[in-house]
Amino acid sequence: MGAIQVRLEMELEDIPGQLVRALEPISRFGGNIKSVVHRRERKTQLGMVPVTVVLEVGEKERFNRILSELKSMGVRITHVGEREEMKKRVVLISGPLTIEELDEITKRVGELKGTKISDVSLAMESVGGGMAARLTISGRSDRSLDSAFSLIESIAEKKRFLLMKSVEEGG
Numbered sequence: 001m002g003a004i005q006v007r008l009e010m011e012l013e014d015i016p017g018q019l020v021r022a023l024e025p026i027s028r029f030g031g032n033i034k035s036v037v038h039r040r041e042r043k044t045q046l047g048m049v050p051v052t053v054v055l056e057v058g059e060k061e062r063f064n065r066i067l068s069e070l071k072s073m074g075v076r077i078t079h080v081g082e083r084e085e086m087k088k089r090v091v092l093i094s095g096p097l098t099i100e101e102l103d104e105i106t107k108r109v110g111e112l113k114g115t116k117i118s119d120v121s122l123a124m125e126s127v128g129g130g131m132a133a134r135l136t137i138s139g140r141s142d143r144s145l146d147s148a149f150s151l152i153e154s155i156a157e158k159k160r161f162l163l164m165k166s167v168e169e170g171g
Contacts, residue, residue, distance in 0.1 A: 009079035011048035025069035094132035095161035114140035
C-alpha cells in the first residue's frame, strides 16, 4: 500500500510541552514523522511558534483523524500540503561496496525525476571487507521505480555487486 506524505504547518503556543502534545495524535493514529521544524525564535504575528511537520500516513482517513484531533486540541493549522502517494521498493546490494559508492548511487537515483532513496540500512562485513545495504526507493510511479532499479542494476553489474529486488512495498 502506498503512503500519503503531508506537509503540515501549524502555530503553537510558546509554553512547555506544546510540541510534544501536537505530535502525539500523529503517532496515535499511525503517522510516521519524517521531519519537524520548530522555529521558536520566529514568532508569528499572533505571538505563536511556527512548526512544520512532514509526515507519512498509510491512508487519507487516518490523516483526517489526525487533523481533526489537532483542531479539537486547539492547534492552529495554517497550511496542509499533500503530496501524491509514494510507491516504494526495496533493493539489497552487497559486495565490495564503499560509502562513497553508496553516496554516488543515492545521488544518481535522486537525479531521476520523481524518485529518491528514502531509507538506507547498512551492515558492515569487516573493515575493508565491503558491506551490504538495504535501500528503500520511493517514487511517484512504477515507471520511476523501474528506472531507478535499472540504474542501480547497471551500477551493480559494472561494480560486480550482488543485487536483489524485493516485491513492492507501496503500490
